Amino acid sequence: MSLFNSIKIRTPESVELEFSLAGVGSRAVALAIDYIVLGIGLLLVLWLGIFVLFQLGESSTLIAVDTDTLQLWAIAILSLLLFGLYVGYFVGFETLWYGQTPGKRYAKIRVIRDDAQPVRLFQATLRAIARPVDDILFIGFFFILLGKQEKRIGDWLAGTLVVQMDSRSASEGIKISDTAKAVSPDLLDTIDFNRISPDNFATIREYLQRRGMMTPEARQNISTQLAQSLKAKVELEQLPTEMSANTFLESIYWSYQQRKGRAT
Amino acid sequence: MISDSSSTPGPLSPGNVVSAALRIYRDRFKTYFGLSARACLWLLVPVYGWAKYGMHTGLIARMAYQELINQPETPKQAYQQVNPKLWSFLGLGILFILIFIATYIVLGIAAVIVSLIVSTLLGPFLSLIGPSGVLITSIIGGLLFLAIFFFGLLWMASRLFLVEVPLALEPGNDATKSIGRSWALTKNSIVRIQLVVLATYLITLPLLLLTGILPQLLLLPRFEPGTAVYSIVYLILFAVSLAGSMVVLPFWQAAKGVLYYDLRSRREGLDLQIQPTDI
Numbered sequence: 001m002s003l004f005n006s007i008k009i010r011t012p013e014s015v016e017l018e019f020s021l022a023g024v025g026s027r028a029v030a031l032a033i034d035y036i037v038l039g040i041g042l043l044l045v046l047w048l049g050i051f052v053l054f055q056l057g058e059s060s061t062l063i064a065v066d067t068d069t070l071q072l073w074a075i076a077i078l079s080l081l082l083f084g085l086y087v088g089y090f091v092g093f094e095t096l097w098y099g100q101t102p103g104k105r106y107a108k109i110r111v112i113r114d115d116a117q118p119v120r121l122f123q124a125t126l127r128a129i130a131r132p133v134d135d136i137l138f139i140g141f142f143f144i145l146l147g148k149q150e151k152r153i154g155d156w157l158a159g160t161l162v163v164q165m166d167s168r169s170a171s172e173g174i175k176i177s178d179t180a181k182a183v184s185p186d187l188l189d190t191i192d193f194n195r196i197s198p199d200n201f202a203t204i205r206e207y208l209q210r211r212g213m214m215t216p217e218a219r220q221n222i223s224t225q226l227a228q229s230l231k232a233k234v235e236l237e238q239l240p241t242e243m244s245a246n247t248f249l250e251s252i253y254w255s256y257q258q259r260k261g262r263a264t
Numbered sequence: 265m266i267s268d269s270s271s272t273p274g275p276l277s278p279g280n281v282v283s284a285a286l287r288i289y290r291d292r293f294k295t296y297f298g299l300s301a302r303a304c305l306w307l308l309v310p311v312y313g314w315a316k317y318g319m320h321t322g323l324i325a326r327m328a329y330q331e332l333i334n335q336p337e338t339p340k341q342a343y344q345q346v347n348p349k350l351w352s353f354l355g356l357g358i359l360f361i362l363i364f365i366a367t368y369i370v371l372g373i374a375a376v377i378v379s380l381i382v383s384t385l386l387g388p389f390l391s392l393i394g395p396s397g398v399l400i401t402s403i404i405g406g407l408l409f410l411a412i413f414f415f416g417l418l419w420m421a422s423r424l425f426l427v428e429v430p431l432a433l434e435p436g437n438d439a440t441k442s443i444g445r446s447w448a449l450t451k452n453s454i455v456r457i458q459l460v461v462l463a464t465y466l467i468t469l470p471l472l473l474l475t476g477i478l479p480q481l482l483l484l485p486r487f488e489p490g491t492a493v494y495s496i497v498y499l500i501l502f503a504v505s506l507a508g509s510m511v512v513l514p515f516w517q518a519a520k521g522v523l524y525y526d527l528r529s530r531r532e533g534l535d536l537q538i539q540p541t542d543i
Contacts, residue, residue, distance in 0.1 A: 026279025028463035222533040229538040
């Protein structure tokens with residue numbers, strides 16, 4: 001059972017790409033965050049505007065200008081600011097951040113065009129124009145839920161898709177201790193790294209990336225399990241030097257990459 | 265069968281927790297809805313029915329979790345695992361309510377103390393501004409009071425969000441142990457959990473509006489209370505809203521099952537395995 005819908009796109013350069021669609025959950029999360037951020041922004045502007053109006057009302061003239069005129073100006077500017085913020089939030093962020101808003105960035109999703117190109121001002125504007133329609137009576141929600149491509153009306157109009165993005169770079173957040181680096185040459189000499197499949201390597205990398213979030217107990221258990229499975233796989237009976245399971249995994253990770261470096 | 269790390273998804277973003285739960289529910293709609301309908305009807309029977317209700321909610325979460333780790337169970341298989349703990353589910357429910365009553369009391373006392381301290385400390389300075397200073401002081405005090413209550417309850421609700429799932433899934437767990445497990449798993453994940461709750465709620469909102477909130481707000485006031493027609497309309501609306509709850513419940517329980525999986529991957533590396541024998 002695949003949990004997420006995916007879509008194949010042929011780019012203008014005739015390259016076929018496969019994307020996972022964002023899914024209704026991530027879009028709901030993104031929308032909730034965006035509306036909270038936008039709501040706070042609108043409130044702040046409104047509060048600031050009212051504060052200015054209040055201050056203007058206190059005195060009758062300011063720098064020889066009648067404050068009644070100034071108040072009218074302030075109201076006009078305030079309304080424009082509020083409107084601009086409401087409309088500009090989605091258009092601005094989606095255009096400048098290549099299809100992302102703060103909410104989408106958190107939810108790790110992105111708007112792209114149907115041909116996988118990044119969205120521009122034009123598409124972002126069309127999506128924003130249709131947004132109120134999509135929001136009324138949850139119309140957009142039903143379109144996303146029932147359509148195979150998960151497009152709301154704004155997406156159909158603008159020719160866009162919302163997809164998940166691969167967020168983590170391969171080696172992000174992995175720290176290899178000096179001890180692990182030091183034992184690496186020994187491991188490279190004793191272990192046949194061809195017995196470690198790319199999948200196994202990916203699991204080790206995942207562990208090293210995520211161990212910081214784990215409970216100490218789990219870290220202990222998982223590192224021991226992984227180390228023992230690996231030792232069995234490479235038929236290593238005795239470690240070249242004594243080391244903890246954690247160091248062993250770090251060193252395997254490090255050596256695996258060094259080995260790749262050597263080969264090319 | 266032990267699942268391979270490549271075939272299970274690993275940690276999920278809050279949005280993907282919700283999407284995955286919805287996908288699992290949609291694919292097994294008939295089964296889950298049947299279980300949910302039974303659960304909601306049991307709720308009408310005091311004590312024994314409440315235990316049954318609790319057990320069914322755990323059962324649905326369990327099935328969603330098993331689906332996710334590629335070891336799906338039939339309702340019958342899951343039932344055999346969960347049913348022996350029937351009374352633990354009732355105990356869990358009672359403990360859950362007691363903890364919340366205690367939380368209310370503690371938060372109330374804390375909120376009163378903090379807002380009093382803050383207003384006595386700030387009061388003298390703010391009253392220098394003039395009469396508006398007093399108003400500002402009481403507004404700050406009131407806001408603090410509400411904030412402590414709001415975030416305190418949110419925090420407690422997040423930490424106890426998963427209580428019935430470990431009871432339904434982990435062998436040898438009783439009610440108190442399950443609460444401990446939920447407590448341990450949800451540590452540092454309050455925002456994540458609240459986003460899952462928010463997104464799940466948003467998705468169920470159209471249905472809730474249609475079956476519960478709107479009819480009661482729009483239809484009911486049109487009839488004279490105390491008349492026979494009113495009672496009939498009230499009963500019909502109650503039935504409709506119950507049906508709405510039956511549809512929504514499995515979604516929440518599936519979300520809890522998926523979240524349990526997600527948090528166990530994060531905190532315990534559930535999905536990280538290497539088979540010594542594979543190629």
